[in-house]
Amino acid sequence: MTLGKYLTSKSFFKQLLLALGIVVVLVFILLQWLSYTTDHGNEITVPDLKKLTEQQVEEKLDELNLEYVLLDTVDFNKDFPKYTVVQQDPLPGAKVKDGRKIYIKVNSADFGLVTVPDLIEKTLRQAEPSLLALGLEIGKKTYKPYLGKDMVLEMHSNGKKIKPGDKVKKASKIDLVLGDGKVGFEESEADTIKNNTDTEPAE
Template structure:
C-alpha cells in the first residue's frame, strides 16, 4: 500500500485516534500526579503568631502541620509581652504547603543598656536631641541659680545622680537640673582704707 493510500485509509485514522487518546490520557495522569505530589489546591493559611508565647505558637503551628524556627530575639518592645513573637516569615495570611517552616523572632525581656553621654554644660537644646537619638527620654526639668540659662548642671535617673559612662536601660527618663540664668553678680567692694597724711608744719 502506498503512503498516500495509507494516510487516507481507515486504519491510519484509527491509529491516529488511539495515539491522540494515549497522549491525552498520559497528560491527564501526569497532571494528577503532579497535583498529588505538590499538594496543589491544599495550601495552608499561615496564622498570626504576633504576641503569642513560643509555646503557644508551636502548638498552633503543629495543629496545621507547620514547623517553626526561632531565629533570634529582638530589641525589647514595650507593646509586646516578654518573649512573645514579634516578627514572622512568611507573614500571617500567606499560603504555604504542609510542613513549611515559619521563621520567628521573639521579644527580649528588657531594654538593653545605654551608656550615658556627657551632657554637663551643654544647653537643653543640645541635650534633648542627644537623649532621643540614644533612645532615652527627657524627664523632669528643675532649675537652680546659674549664669547659663538652660545649661545642664546635673543628670539624674530615678533620683540618682548620673555621670558620663553610667549604664541605664533604654527608654529611661532622664531628669535634668538646669541653670535658670538669673544668678546675679554681687560686686564686693573692698574697703580701701583712707590714709590721711598729716603734714607737720615746722614752725
C-alpha cells in the same frame, strides 16, 4: 516512495521521535498543572503568632502541620510580653503549603543597657536629641542658679545622680538639672552696687 519504504525510512523515524517528544512534554506539563491545582486547594492560612510564647507557637503550628524556626531575639518592646513573638515571616494571612517553616523573632526579657553620654555643660537643645537617639526619655527638668541658661549641670535617673559613662536601661527617664541664666545678672548688679558704695566719698 511506497508506504513500506516510507515506514522504514530515516525521515519517518525522525518525525515519529519528534511526535513522541511533543507528547512527553505535553504530558509533563499536564501533570505539573494537575499537581499545582490539587495542592492549591490545600493551601494553609498562616495564623497570627504575635504575643504567643514559643510553646504556644509550636502547639498552634502543629495543628496546621506547619513548622517554625526561631531566628533571634529583638530589643525589648514594652508592648509585648517577654519571650513572646514580635515578628514573623510569612505574615499572618499568607497562604502556604503543607509543612512550610514559619520564621519568628521573640521579645527580650528586659531593656538592654546604654551608656550615658557626656551632656554636662551642653545646652538642653543639644542634650534632648542625644538622649532620644539612645532610646532614653527626658524626665523632669529643674533649674538652679547658673550663668548659662538651659545648660545641663546634672543628670539623674531613678532619684540617683548619674555621670557620663554610666550604664542605664534603655527607655529610662533622665532627669536634668539646668542653669536658669539669672546668676550672672544678679551678681553683676550686686557687684556694681558694691563698687559704687565703696567709691562714694565719706561725708
